[in-house]
Amino acid sequence: MLQTGILNPQVLHLIARIRHTNTLVIADWAFPFWPEIETVDLSLCKGIPTVLDVLDLLTPVFKIGRIWQAEEFLGTNPPEAIARFTKSFGHIPVTREAHVDFKKRVPHAIGLIRTGDTTAYGNVILESV
Secondary structure (H helix, E strand, O other), X not given: OOOOOOOOHHHHHHHHOOOOOOEEEEEOOOOOOOOOOEEEEOOOEOOEOOHHHHHHHHOOOOOEEXXXXXXXXXXXXXXXXXXXXXXXXXXXXXXXXXXXXXXXXXXXXXXXXXXOOOOOOOOEEEEEO
């Protein structure tokens, strides 16, 4: 029985299928539903869990080569929120692009993990190495 790390069987099943250069979306509570990709919904209520809660659990076990995020994130969030994301991203390269272009990447992902996050434009797309 798993006792540490990610315990959710649907999340484990999803990330186990991601290979080199595949992508995974971690999204907020209001992100649109994409019927063409598998979605694991972890949202309990607004704010729980957050995108960073999920990212911080994935980082030790999931080799991330690049992160995409909407460029609108920087203009709509306070410095404290930007600093939290920057800290979680660490040394992983981040590409920011218009939200409309960000959403065009979503259907190509292996899956999407929906959170209860309320951070404006805090959604991320992770590319595996």
